Amino acid sequence: MITGSLVALATPMHADGAVDREAFARLLEFHIEQGSDGLVVAGTTGEASTLSFAEHCALIREAVALVRGRIPVIAGTGANATAEAVELTRGAKEAGADACLLVSPYYVKPTQEGLYRHHRTIAEAVAIPQILYNVPGRTGVDLKPETALRLAGVPHIVGLKEAAGDLDRVRHLLQVCPPDFAVYSGDDATACEAILMGAKGDISVTANVAPALMHQMCAAALAGDATTARALNARLARLHQVLFVESNPIPTKWALMHMGLMGPGIRLPLTPLDPTYHSLVADALEQAGIASC
Numbered sequence: 454m455i456t457g458s459l460v461a462l463a464t465p466m467h468a469d470g471a472v473d474r475e476a477f478a479r480l481l482e483f484h485i486e487q488g489s490d491g492l493v494v495a496g497t498t499g500e501a502s503t504l505s506f507a508e509h510c511a512l513i514r515e516a517v518a519l520v521r522g523r524i525p526v527i528a529g530t531g532a533n534a535t536a537e538a539v540e541l542t543r544g545a546k547e548a549g550a551d552a553c554l555l556v557s558p559y560y561v562k563p564t565q566e567g568l569y570r571h572h573r574t575i576a577e578a579v580a581i582p583q584i585l586y587n588v589p590g591r592t593g594v595d596l597k598p599e600t601a602l603r604l605a606g607v608p609h610i611v612g613l614k615e616a617a618g619d620l621d622r623v624r625h626l627l628q629v630c631p632p633d634f635a636v637y638s639g640d641d642a643t644a645c646e647a648i649l650m651g652a653k654g655d656i657s658v659t660a661n662v663a664p665a666l667m668h669q670m671c672a673a674a675l676a677g678d679a680t681t682a683r684a685l686n687a688r689l690a691r692l693h694q695v696l697f698v699e700s701n702p703i704p705t706k707w708a709l710m711h712m713g714l715m716g717p718g719i720r721l722p723l724t725p726l727d728p729t730y731h732s733l734v735a736d737a738l739e740q741a742g743i744a745s746c
Contacts, residue, residue, distance in 0.1 A: 454611070454635050455525045455552060456653045456675060457490025458667040460660035461498040463702045463709060464512065466718025472508060474515065476715045481519050483714060487664035489524065490654065490671070492516060493554055496529030497591065498658055498702045503720040509541060514548040527656075531556030531586060535571045542579040552582040554614060554656070559592040565600045576609040583609050588616040588639060598626050605634040614639040614656045620646055627651040641693040645686040648674035658701055659692050662708045663741055691737040698730045708734050712743065 462484070465476035484492060494516045495501045495509050504512070513528045520526050528545035530553040532538040542553050557563075558571055576583055585604060587596040595617070604610050613630075615623055616639025623643075626636050627650055635653040638644035644655035648671060660667040666689055674682035696704045700723065707726035709715045711734070719725055726734065 454633070454653060455491050455527070456635075456671075457655075458488075458660050458664065458671040459491040459493055459525075459527065459637070459654055459656045460484055460489045460664060460667075461493045461496050461656050461658055463661050463705050463715070464495070464499040464504070465709075465715035466500075466720065467716055468718050470718055470720045472504075472512070473716060473718065477512070477515065478519050480709075480714060481516060484660075484664050485520070485523050488668035489660055489664045490668060491525040491527055491551075492520065493527045493529060493656055494550075496554055496586075496656075497556065497588070498661065498705060499529060500702065500720055500723065501529050501531075503723070506537075506541075510544040510548065513545050513550055517549040525551040527552045527554050527584065529554050529556070531558075533558040533561050535574050538571070538575050539578045542575055542581065542583070546579055546581040550581065552584055552611070553579075554584045554586050556586040556588060557592045557594050557596050559594070562594050565597055568594065568596055569600055569603055572604050572610060573607050576604075576607045580609055582611045584612040584614055584635070584637065585610065586614040586616070586639065588614075590617075598622065598629065601626060602629055605630050611635060612637060612653070615647075616640050618643055620650070623647045623652060624650055641696075642690070645670060645674055645682050649677070649679055649682060658696055658705055659689055661702075661705050662696070662712060662738060663689055663692060663743055666741065688741055691740050695730070695734050695737040698733060699726060704730065704734050707731070708738060711735060711738065 530541035612635030
């Protein structure tokens, strides 16, 4: 079971929007050195919805090759078309990814039965560990706990990233789901408490810019050390907020540029962070003790 701080990795891009593969390689090494427990490649924060199919698969292959088994690589392979999600998931398995993260189909707003059949179809088609991803604020559809419980019994479906930001829901999921079904936080602001309740880790935006602190916080929470975990989380609390002053990953990519880890590239329809927020994000980084270049 994959546990800890799992960074939802931003995809470095040049000013013209082309993927910056040299910066991508440096970013992977940065996270390994800083203690991230796993990498989620080509997910929401990685601008998966703007990547071509070829780019998507290439990033996953490159991540697996560069990481060389030092930490798990989780491939974002969700799509709003079931057939496309199957192909992306199959490509991730062929590339050697350790697991896949599959967001609920967005925009089409399937029923709960549709969500169940979508994920079951992918799991039956590709034998790789699969983590469901519920983020209703982005997808327009809510994967209900009872549907997650049905899916927990499907072979190859091993966990759920719950990003609704509702600790009562996390508590309920932990109570009803089998012990070998991993519940992960997908909401940095509530991740510390979710892990102290029994979640297995945090698939984190904040870990992009504060990987060492997020690793330490998750490790303390997993060990049941609430005092240490909450103290570390207090240092990160401002970052949890300001990295969402505009749509993710806009503030995160600006912060990473400010830190000297990537260039300014971002793809439309996302736009660079409004200058109004530059000092806000910079101050939050400084408050967390994160130096810029």
